[in-house]
Amino acid sequence: MKRLKLLLTACIIAMSSCNDLDVPPMNIITDRDVFTSESGVMSYMARLYRDLPLQDLDAAVSIQTYTGEALSRNATPPNVAGNTAGYWNYSHVRNINYFLQEMPNNAGNFNPGDVDTWLGEAYFMRAYTYFTMTQRYGGVPVVDKVINYLGQDVEDLRAPRDREVDCYNFVLADLDRAIELLPPASPQAGRVNRYAAYGMKARVALWAASIAKYGTVQLNGLVGVPAERARDFYQIAYDAAVKTAEGGYTLYNDGSGDLAASYTKIFLDQASQENIFVRKYKYPEYGHSFDRVAVPWQLRGPDTYSSYACPTLDAIEMFDDIDGNPFILNSGTDDAPVLYADRLDIFAKAEPRLRGMICFPGDMLKGELIDVRKGIVEEGDAISDFRSTASFPDTYTGQNIPGTMTIQGASGMGYNETTATGFYLRKWIDPNLAKSDVVGGKSVTPWIEMRYAEILLTRAEAAVELNAYGDASKMSDAVTCIQAIRDRAGAFKKYTTAAELTRDLVRRERRMELYYENKTFWDLKRWRIFDQEVFNREWKVLWPIFVWDEQKYYMKKSLQTLARVTFQPTYYYLQIPTGEIATNPLLEQNPGY
Numbered sequence: 001m002k003r004l005k006l007l008l009t010a011c012i013i014a015m016s017s018c019n020d021l022d023v024p025p026m027n028i029i030t031d032r033d034v035f036t037s038e039s040g041v042m043s044y045m046a047r048l049y050r051d052l053p054l055q056d057l058d059a060a061v062s063i064q065t066y067t068g069e070a071l072s073r074n075a076t077p078p079n080v081a082g083n084t085a086g087y088w089n090y091s092h093v094r095n096i097n098y099f100l101q102e103m104p105n106n107a108g109n110f111n112p113g114d115v116d117t118w119l120g121e122a123y124f125m126r127a128y129t130y131f132t133m134t135q136r137y138g139g140v141p142v143v144d145k146v147i148n149y150l151g152q153d154v155e156d157l158r159a160p161r162d163r164e165v166d167c168y169n170f171v172l173a174d175l176d177r178a179i180e181l182l183p184p185a186s187p188q189a190g191r192v193n194r195y196a197a198y199g200m201k202a203r204v205a206l207w208a209a210s211i212a213k214y215g216t217v218q219l220n221g222l223v224g225v226p227a228e229r230a231r232d233f234y235q236i237a238y239d240a241a242v243k244t245a246e247g248g249y250t251l252y253n254d255g256s257g258d259l260a261a262s263y264t265k266i267f268l269d270q271a272s273q274e275n276i277f278v279r280k281y282k283y284p285e286y287g288h289s290f291d292r293v294a295v296p297w298q299l300r301g302p303d304t305y306s307s308y309a310c311p312t313l314d315a316i317e318m319f320d321d322i323d324g325n326p327f328i329l330n331s332g333t334d335d336a337p338v339l340y341a342d343r344l345d346i347f348a349k350a351e352p353r354l355r356g357m358i359c360f361p362g363d364m365l366k367g368e369l370i371d372v373r374k375g376i377v378e379e380g381d382a383i384s385d386f387r388s389t390a391s392f393p394d395t396y397t398g399q400n401i402p403g404t405m406t407i408q409g410a411s412g413m414g415y416n417e418t419t420a421t422g423f424y425l426r427k428w429i430d431p432n433l434a435k436s437d438v439v440g441g442k443s444v445t446p447w448i449e450m451r452y453a454e455i456l457l458t459r460a461e462a463a464v465e466l467n468a469y470g471d472a473s474k475m476s477d478a479v480t481c482i483q484a485i486r487d488r489a490g491a492f493k494k495y496t497t498a499a500e501l502t503r504d505l506v507r508r509e510r511r512m513e514l515y516y517e518n519k520t521f522w523d524l525k526r527w528r529i530f531d532q533e534v535f536n537r538e539w540k541v542l543w544p545i546f547v548w549d550e551q552k553y554y555m556k557k558s559l560q561t562l563a564r565v566t567f568q569p570t571y572y573y574l575q576i577p578t579g580e581i582a583t584n585p586l587l588e589q590n591p592g593y
Contacts, residue, residue: 035106041118044099048125049190050286051092053132055085055518056279056447057290057428061309066565067520068539069315070425073307074416075560080530080567082575082593085521087132090143096126097146113183120181124192124200127174130167131204135522136574138223138590139164160586163221165229168208172236175201184247189270190280195247199276199450202240202458209233209465210526215572218591223573231469238462238474241455249273249452251488259490263356267428270446277450281443288447289440291433296359296370296411296424301438307411310421311358311516313540313557319512321349324492329542331555334384339552343372343544346555352490357515359424361409361544366431371409372422374543374556383554386545388414405546413543420560422542427516454519456481457510464503475501482509489513525572534565568592 034040055063063085064070065078072078099122107115126144133140139161162170178197186193209230217224225233252274254262266274281287292301293308300306313329321327329346332338340346343362347355359365361372375388389407406412413419430445463478475498482495486509495501507527511520524530543556570592581587 031102035102036109038110038114041103041110041114045118045121048092048096048099048122051089051095052125052128052279053087053089053092054279054447054449056449057288057443057445059085060290060428060516060518061293063518063521064309064516066534066567067524068312068534068537068565069516069520070309070311071420071539071541071560073310073418073420075310075420075562078565080534080565080571082571083577084571084574085136086574086577087136088140088577088580089129089133092129093126093143094146096122096129097144100126101146116181117183117187120178120194120197121192123174123178123181124197127171127178127204128200130174131171131200131207134164134167134171135207135526137576138219138573139167139221141584141587142167142170144170158584158586161222161588164211164223165208165221165225168204168225168233171204172201175204190278192277193247195244195249196277196450198240198244198247199455202237202244202455202462203450205233205237205240206458206462207522207526209237209462210528213465214526214528219588222588223590231466234462234465234469237458238466241459241462244276244455245452247276249276249455251452251456251484253488259352259488260355263353263489264426264431266356266451267448268430268445272451274452275446275448275450276452276455277448279447279449281446283442283444287441288443288445290428290445291430291438291443292440294425294429295438296365296372297418298368298370298410299366299435299438301435303439305417305440307418307420307424309425309516310419311423311425312421312560313423313542315515316350316354316358316423317540318508319351319354320492320494322351322490322492323349324494327351327354329555329557331542331557334382334556337383337547337554337556339547339550339554341552343553343555351492353488353512357425357427359426359429361422361542363426365424365426365429368410370411370424371406372419372424372544373407373409373412373546374414374422375545376405376407377545377547377549377554379549383545383547383556420541421539422544425516448517453485453513456485457506457513460501460506461503461510464501464506467498468503472498478506482506485509485513528572530572531567531569535567536564538564 034044065072066080103115103119141159142162175197179194182194182197184194208225212225212227212230212233215224217226250273252266252272254265256262266272292303292305295306297306317328319327330338344360347360359370363370375386377383377386387407408414411418413422428445430443460478460481463474467475479495479498479501495505524533538559538561541558541560543558545554545556547554573590575593576587576589581589
């Protein structure tokens, strides 16, 4: 594989503090500042961590709307395009390469163990960055050196794209180097260790294997992975997942016996032994805005912005109920409605994991009953004649209704700043954040980029895929992995034998467990089913309608007809930025653009 040496404009490097590493800010640094003191190195590393292309909580509010996991509050069609979630960033690569070049030259200034750790972190971050670009564009130019560009002809600094499979090989080699250098435990919260590198290796190899099996090789290998490499990559993914388990990670359980509440805490407890790689925040230096955009209307803060992330009924009904049956809500129809005294009654058999993720209408969140209503049926009227409103809040006094009642409830639906689906998120919401602090940039809930449940799911998926190639030896382990996740979730005990566990069931379990963690978008892409799954689809929603003469609720199922995603098979690979091609004509554009 060709290795291109990339120039570094090293006059000044702007630095900012990274609270994950708890280091002071630095505005302008030189080689002397960086490589002669631990604080200098830590500031440089902080910047590298901060610039890692993690799709964290600020990205979560939009990427889920492409997959139908949630809709935006006004249910605008989330059209996927050839540049959706794009990332092409060689400046970050350059900064990593510069560190990898200069740190060994200055190693005598530091403890050898610290030098190894820093270098291991840099290799990890370079691997992460190249994987991020490769999974979007296919093959990209692989740059692993720094060169002084002075005196060089600009034509000599240009390079074509490497093959996609060679990019994965490069990424895996960097991760192997990181594994050799990193310590078994992270020196500080927010920094990677040896087992995070193993976990990343498992993630990368699983992706490469999927592209080999389900993708197509084009442009002489610039996009696509040869099908004969699928089995090898699945094996690498499985082995790396097994090694990750040696890091001592466990599935989180707070021991309270309340499995739903315990599940919610997975994403809040910063001491969780399930966390493998986490981006941490600390206000005021570094925060995010997830609470501001995701909380129900009645919990909104002074920024008066809320309800952006609205889980779909499709996502809720993807789960099993506590008896192991499909969790299909019993709503009835307009002609034969099923009425409920309490809105929560229809969710009585919800799996604890689901209750820990989703705030149902009539549920409790942050000490308040989340009052969601679509409308009211007056006494004696037909169900289909319910009264609703586009204003909010709107108190309705009907001719046959004694007293008054808010049509939509305190967080109701129908107005474009309330839920579009009937549901809100519980996952990732900070239950202790005061309403006055629900503003932009003030949330500090950590982003869990990698947790042990993902590793178990990777292990199981690789095992069932290897089974398709004739290696059944890992199927009992796959069953153990899936059952551990389901036991923690409070799910019905099923898939207890290798014969019961199929590829599609493992995929479904992955989508349930990793719901709203920015994983499904990429899974649908690597499985090459995104176009089948979401194209032009109408997503289901739930309308809680209060029937006055019965003093009960009709939980009406409906369709959100506005939310139709467009996705073409071309979009499995993104368009190489045209500006990059203008600068480097050797970059061949991806098919279809």
